[in-house]
Amino acid sequence: xxRVPKYWKKAKRYLSKKDKTISNLIxxxxxxxxxILTSRKDIFFSLCKSIIGQQISVxxxxxxxxxxxxxxxxxxxxxxxxxxSTLQLRSCGLSRxxxxxxxxxxxxxxxxxxxxxxxxxMSDEEAIIYLSSLKQIGRWSAEMIxxxxxxxxxxxxxxxxxxxxxxxxxxxxxxxPPDSFVNLLKKRFSPYxxxxxxxxxxxxxxxxxxx
Numbered sequence: 423x424x425r426v427p428k429y430w431k432k433a434k435r436y437l438s439k440k441d442k443t444i445s446n447l448i449x450x451x452x453x454x455x456x457x458i459l460t461s462r463k464d465i466f467f468s469l470c471k472s473i474i475g476q477q478i479s480v481x482x483x484x485x486x487x488x489x490x491x492x493x494x495x496x497x498x499x500x501x502x503x504x505x506x507s508t509l510q511l512r513s514c515g516l517s518r519x520x521x522x523x524x525x526x527x528x529x530x531x532x533x534x535x536x537x538x539x540x541x542x543x544m545s546d547e548e549a550i551i552y553l554s555s556l557k558q559i560g561r562w563s564a565e566m567i568x569x570x571x572x573x574x575x576x577x578x579x580x581x582x583x584x585x586x587x588x589x590x591x592x593x594x595x596x597x598x599p600p601d602s603f604v605n606l607l608k609k610r611f612s613p614y615x616x617x618x619x620x621x622x623x624x625x626x627x628x629x630x631x632x633x
Contacts, residue, residue: 427573433614437621440610443592447621465538466531467498468571469556472563473523474516482515489514500531523558530556546574569616578608578615588622 438445474490475483493514494502503524511521530536536556541549546568553564565579579585580601589604590597611618 427575429575429614430617433575433617436614437611437618441607441618444611444618444621447592447625451621451624463571464498465541465567465571466500466527468567469527469559469563470498470503470524472566473520473527473558476520476558476563486515490516500528504528504532519558523556526557541568541572546576549574569619574616576613576615578611578619580604580608582619584623584626585619588626592622592625 434448438448470490471483471487474487478486490511491498493506493510508521508525511524512518516524527536531538541552544552549568549572550561550564553559553567554561559567562579562581565577565582568574569577569579586598586604589595589599589607593599593603593607595603607618608615
């Protein structure tokens with residue numbers, strides 16, 4: 423794990439002045455319970471975890487990922503995964519589509535047709551488009567990678583059900599909250615939407631999210 427993002431303390435001060443609701447959440451989740459946006463800085467690991475977790479419960483995703491990790495000999499990298507057969511991956515509980523996505527990711531990492539190093543030079547939107555070109559990776563998954571793996575400061579994942587639920591709960595809005603209100607919050611929280619997102623998530627789930 424890496425240290426807390428450099429912008430975190432500044433973001434908390436900024437958001438506390440901008441929004442009373444977020445200010446209260448920041449007060450409610452102080453250290454040591456405040457685990458914050460830690461990151462492995464391992465995009466292959468995170469992309470595999472994202473693909474595996476799609477459209478299944480957190481418990482099911484954790485179970486499948488544990489089997490996948492064991493099958494990889496606790497070394498989740500493109501070289502190891504590329505040597506696993508479809509049958510071996512299926513035995514972990516992976517669907518055909520997810521196996522295809524993970525195998526394709528391994529191939530593109532190894533042949534360098536996908537180069538994670540380029541992402542550091544891209545804007546958020548450019549990076550989302552680049553990541554979304556990968557099989558089984560859509561906009562939501564790309565945003566999670568930018569938030570958790572790259573610790574980008576201004577990610578506002580409006581397709582995320584948890585974020586929308588948290589907005590509805592904390593701002594006393596119906597579910598789903600109006601797009602106009604969600605966009606208003608984005609403007610209010612920028613350039614620290616990632617931090618606001620994290621605290622809103624914590625308000626509905628005490629366990630910090632991680633990829």
